[in-house]
Every structure is written in structure tokens, then in C-alpha cells.
Amino acid sequence: MLRTRGLGQVRVLGPGDRDSFVALAEQDPVVNVFADYRARLTNLDERWLGGQVWGRFEDDRLVAGCHLGANLVPVQCTPEDVDAFADAALRRRNSVGTIVGPSDVVASLWQVLEPRWARPREIRARQPHLQMDRPSSIAGDPQVRVTTPADLEVLYPACVAMYTEEVGVSPENDAGGGDLYRARIRQLIGRGWSMASFDDAGVVFKAEVACATPYAAQVQGVWVRPDRRGEGLSVSGMAAVVDHVLGTGMAPVVSLYVNEWNEPARAAYARVGFVQTATFATMMF
Numbered sequence: 001m002l003r004t005r006g007l008g009q010v011r012v013l014g015p016g017d018r019d020s021f022v023a024l025a026e027q028d029p030v031v032n033v034f035a036d037y038r039a040r041l042t043n044l045d046e047r048w049l050g051g052q053v054w055g056r057f058e059d060d061r062l063v064a065g066c067h068l069g070a071n072l073v074p075v076q077c078t079p080e081d082v083d084a085f086a087d088a089a090l091r092r093r094n095s096v097g098t099i100v101g102p103s104d105v106v107a108s109l110w111q112v113l114e115p116r117w118a119r120p121r122e123i124r125a126r127q128p129h130l131q132m133d134r135p136s137s138i139a140g141d142p143q144v145r146v147t148t149p150a151d152l153e154v155l156y157p158a159c160v161a162m163y164t165e166e167v168g169v170s171p172e173n174d175a176g177g178g179d180l181y182r183a184r185i186r187q188l189i190g191r192g193w194s195m196a197s198f199d200d201a202g203v204v205f206k207a208e209v210a211c212a213t214p215y216a217a218q219v220q221g222v223w224v225r226p227d228r229r230g231e232g233l234s235v236s237g238m239a240a241v242v243d244h245v246l247g248t249g250m251a252p253v254v255s256l257y258v259n260e261w262n263e264p265a266r267a268a269y270a271r272v273g274f275v276q277t278a279t280f281a282t283m284m285f
Helices: 015-025 033-042 079-091 103-116 149-167 179-191 233-247 263-272
Strands: 009-012 052-058 061-068 071-075 098-102 122-132 194-199 202-212 217-224 254-257 275-284
Touching: 009 079, 015 033, 015 052, 015 061, 015 071, 033 052, 033 061, 033 071, 033 202, 033 217, 052 079, 061 079, 071 079, 071 103, 079 103, 098 103, 103 122, 103 275, 122 263, 149 179, 149 194, 149 202, 149 217, 179 194, 179 202, 194 233, 202 233, 217 233, 233 254, 233 263
Parallel strands: 071 098, 217 254
Antiparallel strands: 009 052, 052 061, 061 071, 098 275, 122 254, 122 275, 194 202, 202 217
8 A cells, every 4th residue: 555645545456446446437437438347347356457457545435546557547537636646657657558538637647757758659639538328310321230250351451450540550560460459359349349331342431349338338440441431431330330339228328539630530420419528638659
């Protein structure tokens, strides 16, 4: 247990803290969907987390948290809370690929970490966080469907193309030559969280649910093949994804966050019916 002056007690959380951490995340369950999902999935067991979750306590009450794995994600932190997690973050800086969360908290955290952390490859300081809780008024594309294991070989190149376009590096640059990324796509297909449409040339539109809880599902990886862009397929495709998530009872809210400069995507999401509820920031290393 660490004691931080003025900030109560800070320590690594474990399975015994699972319910308290989930309750903390549920204070803003759509914004915190990633951390909430990870806690439910792993029971805060470090063997399954591939990292750690830290908590800050006041009088034995958990008041703020921080997921520290490949993603550093603050949970119900105020800008004043970030000092509590700075030392823990620095211990794991070599394993962190992204810092992501509410923009004001990420900015405050980075102000503390910057003198002792590697320079980020890219900073996306303002990313509108969007959500919707009702079917779209736009008709969903009937060609968009849940993918199956038989689709993997056609789907995988589209996923690599999306990731490379979005992140700026190929997921196949990892030590396994893309094996981990392929396994991730296979896992999403197995969960029924991958949706796509196809034509004779391959994938036309695709998107995945990255995580889901009883409160929300977060969508990622939205992509339209370059030669089919400009046809409104992202609008009808996302309408189909929203209808599927809500209609199957996967979650009552669909959320995502988008780069501020991506005006075509923002316009498409607005047409589907998404509204901004927060502003995120992402730092990539």
C-alpha cells in the first residue's frame, strides 16, 4: 500500500476489489466501458489482465482508478487525481502503447509524466466521444452481417488496412508478424462482435465491437474500402451495427470516439444519430 500526501492510499487492485472497481466504473458506464469490461472479463487477476489496475482510496472507499496494461486508461479520475497514479504509470511505461481517456485528465496526467516518459509518436488531443441509445432513423445496410470464421481470410486484410490507416503503423510489425492481431480478429469473430459486408472484391464495410458491458458497447475499426467511399456506406453500415447491438440486447447504448479532424466520419456518425457526450484524448507511443 502506498500513501500519497493528500491523496489517501494507492495500491494495486485484485479480485477482492472487483465489485468496488466495477461500481466505480459504473458511475459513468459509457465513458468507462473499456475498463468496466476488462474488470468483468479478468476479475482484476493480473494473469488475465496482462497488466495491473490501481486504485486510490479515501477512508477505505475506492474513489479513482487506473488501468495499466497495453492501454493506460484513467477511471473516474479528476485532473487532481493523476498524481496518485504517476509512479505506478512510470513503472509500466515500457509496456504502455497508448494513454486514452477524457481529454482533461489525459492532459493533466501527461503534464506529470512527460519529463520522465518517452516522447509520444502522436497526440490526438480532442476526440469527440459519441453515443446513441435508440435505432437509427437511417435504414441499415441489409448486406452488413455478423461475420463467421469462414470470413477470416477475406476480413483480415481489411482489418490490417484499417489499423494501418488509422494508427499509422501496421499491426503486422509486431514481434509475431501479426499473429496477435490475427488472433484478436478471430476472437472478435468468435464472440459475434465483428460485422461486415462483402462484394466480389472483398470487404466493403466493416466494424467491430471492442468491448461490451450491461451498460454499453464500444465500436471500433469502422472502415470502408477506398474504392467504395463516397457512397454513404459508412452511414448505412453503422446504422446496421447500431440496430444489431441494440436489437440483440448486446447493450443498451452504442459508443465510439472519433478523431476531431475526421470530418467525413463525424458527419456520417451524426447522420446515423450519434451525439457527443464527452471529449477523449489519445497519446500513442
